[in-house]
Amino acid sequence: MVKLEELDFKPKPIDEHFLENDKDYPVTGQHNGHDVRAEGMQRLDADGKPYPTKLGIHGTHVAVDWDCCIADGACMDVCPVNLYEWNLNPGKSGTGNDHKIQKGSEEWNKYRTDKCDPVRESDCIFCMACESVCPVRAIKITP
Structure with a gap:
């Protein structure tokens, strides 16, 4: 996990209306069985500056x-159905199990941190625990 003060961007909460906005969030691909929206598209952080990555929004209902x-892992720790895995460390979940990325490396330039991947999105019971615990509000659950 990268500490907030170490980030080179200011996280902006996920757009709660991304599913209704195909213009700004078109489906651009699939990853581990879920839709990916706006991958490869430049989006702005909370300061109105371009995010350093163009990874998009992964998942639909989760x-x-x-x-x-x-990549703080809190969402994984609270999920009662274990629907998340680390993108760069498949099969692993939870705090401290992410793949550590060296600043300045090729991985850093692409991802900045490991990412929480909703690989078992269909298992969600809509308890909202992950959404409520995310410190940067990067998760949106849509029942």
Whole structure:
């Protein structure tokens, strides 16, 4: 996990209306069985500056804004159905199990941190625990 003060961007909460806004959030691909929206598109952080990544929003009913995600793992720790895994450390979940990325490396330039991947999105019971615990509000649950 990267500390907020170490970030080179200011996380902006996920757009709660991304599913209704195909213009700004078109489906641009699939990843681990879920839709990806706005991947490859330049989006702005909370300061109105371009995010350093163009990873988009992963998932539909359980959506994680990968440009905003800081990989603290709290969402994984509270999910009662274990629907998340780390993108760069498949099969692993929870605080401290993310793949550590060296600043300045090729991975850093692409991802900034490991990312919370909703690989078992269909297992969600809509308890909203992950959404409420995310410190940067990168998750949106849509029942």
